Amino acid sequence: MLIPWTITTRPCASVIQRPAWPSGPCGAAAAEPAPSSVAAATIASSLTLIDASRADDSGEPVSLRHVRRRRHLALAVACAVAGLATAAVPSAAGAPLRVRGTHLVDSQGRTVILHGVNVVYKPAPYLPARTGPQRNRFDARDVRRLRAWGFDAIRLGITWKALMPRPGVVNRAYLRRLLAVVRLAERGGLYVLLDMHQDEWSERFGGNGAPDWATLDDGIPFASLGPHPLNYFSQAVGRSFTNFYDDRGGIRTRFVGAWAAVARAVRGHGRVLGFDLFNEPSCELQVDPPCHLPPFADAYRRWILPLYSQLIPALRRADPTHPSAYEEGLQTDAGDPMLIGRPPLPRWPFAGTILSHHVYCTPLVRPGVPCPRQELDAFAQARAAVRRNRAAPLLTEFGATDDLATLRRVADLADAGGEGWLYWQYKTYGDPTTSASSGPGGADAESIVDTSGHVKAAKLGVLSRAFPERISGSAAHWSYDDRTRQLRLRYVASRRADTVLVLPRALYPDGAGVEVLGGRRETTTDVRSGFALIRAAGRVSVRVAPR
Known part of the structure; x- marks a missing residue:
């Protein structure tokens, strides 16, 4: 029987925290991002853009439909300053991508x-x-x-x-x-x-x-x-x-x-x-x-x-x-x-x-x-x-x-x-x-x-x-429904590195539920601002949906 493994993200933190910052979405291990005004601006814009029918040239919304969105925006900025929900901005360092078979792969083979x-x-x-x-x-x-x-x-x-x-x-x-x-x-x-x-x-x-x-x-x-x-x-x-x-x-x-x-x-x-x-x-x-x-x-x-x-x-x-x-x-x-x-x-x-x-x-x-x-x-x-x-x-x-x-x-x-x-x-x-x-x-x-x-x-x-940016494994198949904002992913996972899912914060203003079924899960998932990281082995199914 498959036992679901569910992680719930919220605007300021995920329920489960990994003890150390894992490999960043750009490849090699990355230091945990420091609080910055850049991160705050990134999170603020990503939380609100979909709600705006039009936005000014900065990408920030001209108006918000609900006071609730303002609450999330303020909370996200506060979290960014506190270093809890900082958007991971990858470093320019690292080896270039290469082609292996019919795939682009990174230095970890993902x-x-x-x-x-x-x-x-x-x-x-x-x-x-x-x-x-x-x-x-x-x-x-x-x-x-x-x-x-x-x-x-x-x-x-x-x-x-x-x-x-x-x-x-x-x-x-x-x-x-x-x-x-x-x-x-x-x-x-x-x-x-x-x-x-x-x-x-x-x-x-x-x-x-x-x-x-x-x-x-x-x-x-x-x-x-x-x-x-x-x-x-x-x-x-x-x-x-x-x-x-x-x-x-x-x-x-x-x-x-x-x-x-x-x-x-x-x-x-x-x-x-x-x-x-x-x-x-x-x-x-x-x-x-x-x-x-x-x-x-x-x-x-x-x-x-x-x-x-x-x-x-x-x-x-x-x-x-x-x-x-x-x-x-x-x-x-x-x-x-x-x-x-x-x-x-x-x-x-x-x-x-x-x-x-x-x-x-x-x-x-x-x-x-x-x-x-x-x-x-x-x-x-x-x-x-x-x-x-x-x-x-x-x-x-x-x-x-x-x-x-x-x-x-x-x-x-x-x-x-x-x-x-x-x-x-x-x-x-x-x-x-x-x-x-x-x-x-x-x-x-x-x-x-x-x-x-x-x-x-x-x-x-x-x-x-939402999509899988880095896949540690093979035989991956996924689909995304922009109306329900649900991502479904199936793959044969490899334990050598994290699989990285991109979850734009604008799509999940109240957080996202990440459900992992099957496989041998060696570590927990760490969901940070805009990303979900999954390390597992064997056949795995993943479902992401808004809270």
Whole structure:
């Protein structure tokens, strides 16, 4: 018979206390957090954000519905100052994550699940500011807010045009600004996936990414075909991709050199997740075959695989401490087949990489196929790809919408597949190429924090969720219901380290009940502010529910 093991959390403490502070949620053993005003602010915001229909640019609510919430807020701040309910802010120290089999793992061998957002600033100055209007910023307050929501990672955009404005010359000032954002995120406990971002090749075509000197369109006239992503059908855009893949004038080699400079700069950073090599690669659709919708295998053989075969070894030489994250063609966002490593193409030679994939419903690519079907197919293709290529999956884009049903479907599918995700995106940041622009809400529909600095509480209510961030064991399956705020987890536990559950305090203002069934429980659970720690062995079932 299974005997339930139940721990009850309350705003100031858990019923059961462990005698020593355990391994922190970022990996290696962490010292017990000291009381601080930062912790108090983190807890205050995490307790109240879901209750606010709108919030100001600090993320704090403009008004609360119930006096009871004020009581909890005051109590949480008091507990933080007393050191009893301090939010654990992980250190930037520690070994980088690595890929083992089809999982990201930490230094203790635990599977790591990431929830986070994209922070991609496409127009000049190509990185978010630390000061100025809230819509352009990414600063320490943003980092604290993301952590309070239960997020642990960002995908940070890099623009080739800014990194290498002249052929072969790295802009050191831009690189320093990039590193400043990386360090800011690291200090706050966020992992950073560096993303060399492009859409529709370059600004010449209304897009972003490549410098003008690397935009070789052979003089083909360009006229915009409409909103994103229609300009991918322009031959001038396609020809720019072709000349890049073919390394005409050495532009692909210089792209590799720009990436290598970034890799050398972040070598050994414990919370840099890796390198997202090239956002949504496309090809010249007028060269059909092999470029097509979807592309034929020869399009990968001729263009995309030679890029990766040059780029991944160069990055490993520059920085052997972080994995590369490869992407398949743009059309796979809608569930078209992923071809890398699949016959007749050669076996993928780069074990230990991440599959960075996106999920978007795209009628243009798969007309007549309903969105839920496209989303299911996209996840199925990703699961098959990581098995054959010995890679770890990470959903690095989805959303770009205020439609809660879409967000719920995709986030639930990621949970069902045991996969982490990074929502597109945190703020709009003047995005000139977003599919959100053609729907309700315009371009700003993609954001969680709108252009006036207000938090979209309903969207956050779907995306801020309880989940297992570190799993000490195997065969994990979990689900989360954002309506009931219940998390269910089953896994075969290993006694070597704690399993860490992220429980955003906003979801559980009256505390959370954590019920553990089965297994051999060697130690007690210690529930601290925003986290539950479970150490057990054998088959275990966990249920988390609000008090």
